[in-house]
Amino acid sequence: MTTVIDGKNVAASVIQTVKSATASLEKASGVTTGLAVIIVGDDPASHAYVGSKGRMAKECGFKSIQHTLPAETKQEDLAALVATLNADPSIHGILVQLPLPKPLDSEPIIQSILPEKDVDGLSVVNAGKLATGDLKTGLVSCTPAGAMVFVRRTHGEDLSGLNAVVIGRSNLFGKPMAQLLLNANATVTIAHSRTKNLAEVCRNADILVAAVGRPEMVKADWVKPGATVIDVGINRVAAPERGEGKTRLVGDVAFQEVSAVASTITPVPGGVGPMTIAMLMANTVIAAHRTAGQTPPQF
Numbered sequence: 278m279t280t281v282i283d284g285k286n287v288a289a290s291v292i293q294t295v296k297s298a299t300a301s302l303e304k305a306s307g308v309t310t311g312l313a314v315i316i317v318g319d320d321p322a323s324h325a326y327v328g329s330k331g332r333m334a335k336e337c338g339f340k341s342i343q344h345t346l347p348a349e350t351k352q353e354d355l356a357a358l359v360a361t362l363n364a365d366p367s368i369h370g371i372l373v374q375l376p377l378p379k380p381l382d383s384e385p386i387i388q389s390i391l392p393e394k395d396v397d398g399l400s401v402v403n404a405g406k407l408a409t410g411d412l413k414t415g416l417v418s419c420t421p422a423g424a425m426v427f428v429r430r431t432h433g434e435d436l437s438g439l440n441a442v443v444i445g446r447s448n449l450f451g452k453p454m455a456q457l458l459l460n461a462n463a464t465v466t467i468a469h470s471r472t473k474n475l476a477e478v479c480r481n482a483d484i485l486v487a488a489v490g491r492p493e494m495v496k497a498d499w500v501k502p503g504a505t506v507i508d509v510g511i512n513r514v515a516a517p518e519r520g521e522g523k524t525r526l527v528g529d530v531a532f533q534e535v536s537a538v539a540s541t542i543t544p545v546p547g548g549v550g551p552m553t554i555a556m557l558m559a560n561t562v563i564a565a566h567r568t569a570g571q572t573p574p575q576f
Contacts, residue, residue: 423552
């Protein structure tokens with residue numbers, strides 16, 4: 278029988294740990310975990326994401342602040358707001374919702390966030406710490422951190438002797454995911470659009486992670502029998518069976534056929550997706566513990 282990972286359940290258990298850690302930190306040191314979110318412009322999807330992050334932060338017992346700026350905000354004004362939040366000791370996590378409206382340049386803004394407050398794990402300092410195996414002081418990008426929780430709960434902390442293949446080499450997901458697997462002693466291959474014989478490379482994987490944004494690209498004959506398959510893709514495709522103009526969400530993995538071969542698989546939706554916000558909350562409470570000189574919780 279194939280195990281289908283319930284991302285909502287796993288995310289709920291992460292949030293439960295965050296709530297307990299938030300309460301115990303406040304009790305032990307009087308520190309309330311603080312998260313500040315900056316959103317620029319009026320993109321509806323971005324506002325929906327930010328709203329859910331704010332609600333979750335309040336639910337976790339955080340001090341939650343949202344700065345909503347107009348689309349015509351100047352680069353220097355955005356940079357000044359980040360500098361103010363960097364200097365605010367009551368804020369432990371700073372998140373700038375991407376993408377920023379043009380002509381704002383997101384990269385210098387992201388890199389200006391103090392690494393210890395960079396709860397999205399996007400600064401070059403945090404990327405460098407992950408690359409050198411420093412998980413004690415760095416913060417890890419939320420989606421790969423969430424995917425890694427699934428891997429650890431399936432295979433344990435030590436992945437020695439296991440082959441892992443990550444399809445996708447983005448800075449946001451592919452590279453940090455590969456580093457996390459490598460840090461846990463897996464033998465890791467990063468595959469991508471230029472990889473020859475991609476299906477053959479994937480068939481060698483005990484742990485296969487797909488993050489390319491191509492609907493249902495990974496077929497059953499790409500997957501080693503008994504493998505763990507983590508599907509990070511979110512693709513909207515036409516669903517005429519639901520009515521004219523209707524769509525549905527699918528991953529990068531052909532779920533029905535691959536679930537007949539894999540031993541463990543994540544669905545889309547309801548797999549990795551719910552973990553992203555949960556790990557953002559986890560990173561924020563970890564940052565607060567470090568600032569207060571307390572040992573952060575394990576996730």
